[in-house]
Amino acid sequence: MRLYVDDEPISLDDADVREYARTLDMRTGVLERRVVWETPSGKRVRMRDQRLVSFEERHLAVLRLEVVVENANAPVTISCQLLNRQDGAGVYAGSPMTTKGAAFDPRKAERIADRVLEPAEHWQDGLRSALSYRVAASGMTVAVVADHIIETENDYNVRTLIEPDIAKNVFRVQAKAGVPITITKLVSYHSSRGVPPRELVDRCRRSLDRAADEGVETVFRRQREWLDAFWERSDVQIGGRDDLQQATRWCLFQLAQASARADGAGVPAKGLTGSGYSGHYFWDTEIYVLPFLTYTTPRWAYNALRARVKMLPAARRRAAQLNEAGALFPWRTINGEEASAYYAAGTAQYHINADISFALGKYVRATGDEAFLRREGADVAIETARLWATLGFWRGSRLVEQSGAGDGLQTFHIHGVTGPDEYTTVVNDNLYTNVMARYNLRYAAKVVREIRDSYPEDYAALVERTGLGSGEAESWERAAEAMYIPYSESLGIHPQDSLFLEREVWDLANTPADQRPLVLHFHPLKADFDYYDPLTTGDSTLSAVVQSILAAEVGYQDLAQKYFEQSLFVDLHDLHHNAADGVHVASAGGVWTALVVRDNAYIATLEDEVIVPLANQGPVIPGRPTLQEFADARRDDGTRLSASVPVITSAIPVIENLD
Numbered sequence: 001m002r003l004y005v006d007d008e009p010i011s012l013d014d015a016d017v018r019e020y021a022r023t024l025d026m027r028t029g030v031l032e033r034r035v036v037w038e039t040p041s042g043k044r045v046r047m048r049d050q051r052l053v054s055f056e057e058r059h060l061a062v063l064r065l066e067v068v069v070e071n072a073n074a075p076v077t078i079s080c081q082l083l084n085r086q087d088g089a090g091v092y093a094g095s096p097m098t099t100k101g102a103a104f105d106p107r108k109a110e111r112i113a114d115r116v117l118e119p120a121e122h123w124q125d126g127l128r129s130a131l132s133y134r135v136a137a138s139g140m141t142v143a144v145v146a147d148h149i150i151e152t153e154n155d156y157n158v159r160t161l162i163e164p165d166i167a168k169n170v171f172r173v174q175a176k177a178g179v180p181i182t183i184t185k186l187v188s189y190h191s192s193r194g195v196p197p198r199e200l201v202d203r204c205r206r207s208l209d210r211a212a213d214e215g216v217e218t219v220f221r222r223q224r225e226w227l228d229a230f231w232e233r234s235d236v237q238i239g240g241r242d243d244l245q246q247a248t249r250w251c252l253f254q255l256a257q258a259s260a261r262a263d264g265a266g267v268p269a270k271g272l273t274g275s276g277y278s279g280h281y282f283w284d285t286e287i288y289v290l291p292f293l294t295y296t297t298p299r300w301a302y303n304a305l306r307a308r309v310k311m312l313p314a315a316r317r318r319a320a321q322l323n324e325a326g327a328l329f330p331w332r333t334i335n336g337e338e339a340s341a342y343y344a345a346g347t348a349q350y351h352i353n354a355d356i357s358f359a360l361g362k363y364v365r366a367t368g369d370e371a372f373l374r375r376e377g378a379d380v381a382i383e384t385a386r387l388w389a390t391l392g393f394w395r396g397s398r399l400v401e402q403s404g405a406g407d408g409l410q411t412f413h414i415h416g417v418t419g420p421d422e423y424t425t426v427v428n429d430n431l432y433t434n435v436m437a438r439y440n441l442r443y444a445a446k447v448v449r450e451i452r453d454s455y456p457e458d459y460a461a462l463v464e465r466t467g468l469g470s471g472e473a474e475s476w477e478r479a480a481e482a483m484y485i486p487y488s489e490s491l492g493i494h495p496q497d498s499l500f501l502e503r504e505v506w507d508l509a510n511t512p513a514d515q516r517p518l519v520l521h522f523h524p525l526k527a528d529f530d531y532y533d534p535l536t537t538g539d540s541t542l543s544a545v546v547q548s549i550l551a552a553e554v555g556y557q558d559l560a561q562k563y564f565e566q567s568l569f570v571d572l573h574d575l576h577h578n579a580a581d582g583v584h585v586a587s588a589g590g591v592w593t594a595l596v597v598r599d600n601a602y603i604a605t606l607e608d609e610v611i612v613p614l615a616n617q618g619p620v621i622p623g624r625p626t627l628q629e630f631a632d633a634r635r636d637d638g639t640r641l642s643a644s645v646p647v648i649t650s651a652i653p654v655i656e657n658l659d
């Protein structure tokens with residue numbers, strides 16, 4: 001919605017702005033801007049615009065602009081537009097192509113030179129405009145329809161324009177001093193993998209008709225009610241530090257925006273806030289976001305997991321392409337097909353399989369939704385376990401003979417993978433991958449056994465769907481028990497992979513005695529933390545939250561605070577200088593995890609108290625364990641749980657095999 005007074009546009013870059021405030025109200029779900037602008041001829045224009053993207057009506061957005069020229073009569077024009085910025089020409093086009101020679105940044109969405117959206121139906125009917133398209137490459141379809149409502153006692157007329165890439169509803173108002181003008185624009189979007197554009201236009205019309213019947217105020221009221229309920233079950237209250245409190249709520253709000261209406265799709269790394277990573281989903285969803293969803297709104301976690309279930313056919317094809325059994329989920333994707341351009345920092349991150357099974361296990365454990373597991377979740381656990389069984393291999397090992405692990409003769413290894421450290425690609429026996437694969441194998445075996453023993457009909461259906469063979473589950477358990485977990489006796493740490501310590505020599509001679517990693521006086525992970533923390537670049541915003549949790553766990557409160565605040569403010573303070581590409585959703589999820597992790601000693605040092613409703617209000621779902629009760633529970637794969645929430649590290653006792 002563009003505003004002109006005396007045919008001059010308001011351009012905030014050089015306008016004489018006397019008052020300005022932009023507010024995101026996280027209780028009402030409305031973004032509001034208030035501006036007082038003085039035109040070169042001295043006319044004082046007060047404007048307030050509001051934007052709401054409905055949580056409840058997935059296809060609806062409302063924009064409202066109120067304008068009043070306070071001290072004079074003036075011609076005021078408000079031009080409401082729908083623009084195809086991707087393909088539209090001239091002044092309406094989107095941002096220019098990246099300048100030649102600029103370094104390629106895989107986090108930014110690339111701009112496509114050819115036409116992307118082929119126009120389909122477009123029309124104007126009174127103050128209602130419609131544009132629709134078919135995506136040239138994929139055949140997907142999209143439609144947008146907008147309604148416009150004007151309220152004013154001033155005289156006005158309306159001009160409209162409709163073309164394939166633009167629709168305009170232009171309100172020309174003879175504004176009298178002090179007489180307000182309010183324009184409300186209701187917009188509906190629908191998209192599909194292939195439904196004809198005309199059908200989508202009809203869906204948009206229905207969404208708008210319903211909003212018109214109920215009234216715009218109802219849309220605003222419902223948004224508020226929806227958020228009241230969200231905060232009731234999700235808020236974390238921090239006493240004594242308003243800055244931390246506000247930023248925490250901002251993170252939780254981002255998580256809601258990214259996940260609440262993802263419905264059958266995944267949760268993109270940037271949510272819906274920017275074009276960074278082209279809308280792709282990664283392990284961010286399962287490891288960083290699902291803990292929050294599982295414990296606050298299990299339905300959203302379920303939806304995200306179902307999105308993975310729907311990707312199983314593509315994941316099976318991908319595994320077959322790579323000559324492996326089972327399924328391999330894509331490292332980055334939208335529709336289930338692998339979208340990584342670079343194998344080493346993409347597909348080679350096989351750990352995505354285990355990340356998904358891990359999140360599935362946590363979800364079922366916390367919610368008790370075992371019916372989902374039997375209906376379709378088990379297929380994910382089974383197919384991912386199968387991949388590890390063929391990707392990995394058995395090898396003789398003296399170490400294991402001594403420790404008595406496995407069958408006493410051999411260890412199970414996984415070679416040629418990339419772990420979460422994407423700077424050290426395609427390695428052998430990556431610690432994170434092996435630990436997570438071990439979980440995946442055990443969990444799949446446990447699920448199969450439980451269904452086999454207690455639900456014979458479901459078991460028969462599962463065998464039918466997956467071709468599960470007798471003895472398969474037992475073979476996974478054997479591989480899990482013999483999983484090779486890299487460990488350096490001399491340093492007392494877990495090397496990141498089998499050759500990691502050969503990359504750099506530890507300068508023991510110049511390391512003060514109390515800082516030697518061998519000194520394992522405190523926490524079993526302290527030596528690991530001491531070793532890895534200085535080596536961690538923190539280039540990824542996924543790092544700081546994990547470092548914060550671990551620092552607190554091993555006793556470094558200052559570091560815990562530093563890393564926590566880095567995560568909390570990564571976007572609000574634009575600490576990575578790329579907030580314009582979109583919000584770091586995984587970091588926002590990690591902030592919640594850091595706050596609720598049991599006995600987070602740093603959090604405990606905050607002035608007053610941290611209140612996590614879930615922890616204090618009793619079971620999320622009657623009969624299921626609370627966050628606190630998870631503390632001394634046993635893990636899904638039968639071993640002991642060391643922390644209350646499913647964070648990457650503390651929930652997995654990585655040294656378990658060496659005890």
Ligand SMILES: OC[C@H]1O[C@H](O[C@H]2O[C@H](CO)[C@@H](O)[C@H](O)[C@H]2O)[C@H](O)[C@@H](O)[C@@H]1O
Pocket residue numbers: 106107269277282283284340342345346420422540542586
């Ligand atoms: O920055 C370039 C790299 O971006 C991806 O990795 C990082 O972002 C992902 C999405 O948030 C996250 O899942 C991953 O852990 C981060 O390291 C991508 O996977 C890389 O291929 C790419 O080089």
